[in-house]
Amino acid sequence: MFSFVASQIKTSMGSRKKAQVAFASAVMLLLLSGVAAYIAINRLLASEEWVNHSLEVRAALGEIDSAFVKAGRARSAYVISGNDEFLEQFNEALPELAIKFRQLRALIADNPTQKALCDRLENVTGRRVSLLRDSIAAKERAPEDKESQASFDRQGVPLSSEMTSLTQEMRLAETRLFATRQSSARHLFMVTVAILTVSFLLALALLALHYKLLFKELEAREQAEHNARASEESLRRLTGRLLQLQDAERRKFSRELHDSLGQYLVGVKMNLELFASQRKDNFLAEAIQLLDQSIAETRTISHLLHPPLLDEAGLASAATWYLEGFSQRSGIKVKLKLPDDVARLPKPIALGLFRVLQESLTNIHRHSGSARADVALELSREYAILTVRDYGKGIAPKVLDNFLTKGTDSGVGLAGMRERIRELGGQLIIQPCTPGTLISVTLPITSHDKDKDQDEKLAAAD
Numbered sequence: 001m002f003s004f005v006a007s008q009i010k011t012s013m014g015s016r017k018k019a020q021v022a023f024a025s026a027v028m029l030l031l032l033s034g035v036a037a038y039i040a041i042n043r044l045l046a047s048e049e050w051v052n053h054s055l056e057v058r059a060a061l062g063e064i065d066s067a068f069v070k071a072g073r074a075r076s077a078y079v080i081s082g083n084d085e086f087l088e089q090f091n092e093a094l095p096e097l098a099i100k101f102r103q104l105r106a107l108i109a110d111n112p113t114q115k116a117l118c119d120r121l122e123n124v125t126g127r128r129v130s131l132l133r134d135s136i137a138a139k140e141r142a143p144e145d146k147e148s149q150a151s152f153d154r155q156g157v158p159l160s161s162e163m164t165s166l167t168q169e170m171r172l173a174e175t176r177l178f179a180t181r182q183s184s185a186r187h188l189f190m191v192t193v194a195i196l197t198v199s200f201l202l203a204l205a206l207l208a209l210h211y212k213l214l215f216k217e218l219e220a221r222e223q224a225e226h227n228a229r230a231s232e233e234s235l236r237r238l239t240g241r242l243l244q245l246q247d248a249e250r251r252k253f254s255r256e257l258h259d260s261l262g263q264y265l266v267g268v269k270m271n272l273e274l275f276a277s278q279r280k281d282n283f284l285a286e287a288i289q290l291l292d293q294s295i296a297e298t299r300t301i302s303h304l305l306h307p308p309l310l311d312e313a314g315l316a317s318a319a320t321w322y323l324e325g326f327s328q329r330s331g332i333k334v335k336l337k338l339p340d341d342v343a344r345l346p347k348p349i350a351l352g353l354f355r356v357l358q359e360s361l362t363n364i365h366r367h368s369g370s371a372r373a374d375v376a377l378e379l380s381r382e383y384a385i386l387t388v389r390d391y392g393k394g395i396a397p398k399v400l401d402n403f404l405t406k407g408t409d410s411g412v413g414l415a416g417m418r419e420r421i422r423e424l425g426g427q428l429i430i431q432p433c434t435p436g437t438l439i440s441v442t443l444p445i446t447s448h449d450k451d452k453d454q455d456e457k458l459a460a461a462d
Contacts, residue, residue, distance in 0.1 A: 018213050026206035033199025037192060053107065054178035057114070060104040061167055061174075067097040068125060068163070075132045079139050079149055087136065094129065101125075114170060121166040128159045265294060315350040315377075316342040319357060323375065330365045337376040345384060349443050352424050353377070353386050356441050359417050360388040368392025370436060384443045391436040400430060417441075 071093035078086035101122050108114035135152040138145060275284045316338050323334045345353070357375065364373050370392030378385040414430075421428045426443035 018209075022206050022210040022213060026203045026210060029199055029206065030203050033195060033203070036195050036199070041192060054174045054181060057104070057107050057174045058171055058178075060100060060107055061170055064097065064100045064104060064121075064125070065167060067093055067100050068128070071097060071129065071132060075136055078136060082139070082143060090132070090136065097125070097129070114173060117166055117170050117173070121163065121170070124159055124162045124166065128156055128163060131156050131159065265290075314342060315345055315354060318350075318354055319375070322354070322358065323361075326361050326365075330361075332361075332365060332370065333372040334361070335372070335374045337374075339377060339379050341379060342377065345379075346445065348424060349384055349445060352420055352426070352443060353384065353441065355420060356386060356417055356439075357388065360439050363414075364388075364390045364392065368394070368436065379445075382444060382446050384445055386441045386443075388439045389433065389436060391433075394432055394435065394437045395430070397432075400432065 071090055074086045074090035074093060077083065078090060101118075104118055105115070108118060131152055135149055138148045138152070142148065272284075272287050275287065319338070320336065323336055326332070327334055361373065361375075364370055368390045370390040372391055374387075374389040376387050378387075418428050421441055421443065424443050426441060429440040429442075431438045431440070
């Protein structure tokens with residue numbers, strides 16, 4: 001029972017905390033996804049740079065081939081025609097070839113394998129260029145010596161094949177690197193898309209949860225405002241009813257004082273007057289007897305208004321005394337279960353629980369028709385929980401529904417009990433049972449303990 005009531009008390013605070021956690025999680029997730037996406041995009045851009053790097057290496061190899069072909073064609077044209085323009089073209093192509101090699105070396109500076117191949121290619125290319133220069137020099141010395149030119153061509157064939165082989169090997173290596181880097185780039189792109197998609201969906205889910213919880217909180221707030229308005233209306237009706245009952249109670253006590261205590265005192269006065277005039281001892285004895293009855297009647301009225309045991313001995317003694325008297329008057333057997341540390345309850349809590357006990361048992365006697373009842377008090381560090389269970393016909397469903405939904409009932413018993421509990425910051429739960437009804441009251445102890453400590457400190461200071 002205690003865990004059920006505690007969960008009911010914590011529900012309102014739990015939804016707001018969950019909404020805050022959901023919103024904070026969504027914001028944190030968006031920030032983390034942004035950081036992850038930033039890292040993935042940077043890696044993707046780096047991968048794209050490596051892809052472009054492979055393309056640049058392949059383009060540089062093509063430019064080296066093109067520059068060498070340009071120099072070879074210029075040499076061939078010069079050997080065939082002897083035109084100096086082709087010689088100038090040959091001389092212009094050689095510096096371009098050197099520039100292309102420097103560019104290629106800069107591109108493959110981080111690849112030892114490609115550097116080794118580039119060294120071999122540059123060596124073979126240099127030897128091939130030397131043959132071309134020797135061929136041009138032979139043409140200048142002996143323009144008609146075709147045999148020497150043919151010899152140069154034969155010497156250049158294996159060098160040309162080696163150049164082609166080295167160039168092809170470098171291109172294949174770059175092609176493999178290009179495929180690897182392109183695959184890595186695609187993988188990083190898919191990872192980035194997946195991260196952004198999942199993060200976006202999770203953020204949407206958390207924001208939707210946050211909206212749902214906020215909507216619930218707004219509904220709960222609207223319900224609380226509705227309950228507050230209904231409570232105010234119920235309180236106004238209760239106040240009017242209580243004023244009527246107060247007047248009726250005053251009339252009742254007036255009659256009691258007049259019919260019982262007043263008559264006793266009148267009898268005392270008459271006996272004392274007779275004793276004063278006749279000096280007979282029987283008048284004095286009768287006056288003393290009437291005074292004893294007056295004292296007993298005064299004590300009874302005082303106990304009904306406020307039991308002194310509640311202040312003197314605490315809730316346990318007052319409840320036990322009241323239940324014994326209730327059982328004798330009503331014939332209803334009441335089973336009482338109390339913890340050992342009831343004495344530590346603050347006075348407002350003890351009084352509130354005692355009044356709830358009185359009203360609950362009065363309702364059982366008047367309306368339930370039950371032959372027995374169970375009363376139990378449970379204590380924790382924060383709450384005191386009083387449960388009263390009867391085994392009668394129970395509360396009428398219409399009355400209970402009106403009380404739970406509209407805050408109204410046919411009398412002032414339940415409404416007065418609810419207002420007293422609200423004033424103490426507690427909670428009232430009414431549950432139909434088979435058979436009978438269970439009334440559970442939960443009151444917070446901590447706040448009243450603090451008030452008690454402050455009052456004691458102020459009293460000590462005074």
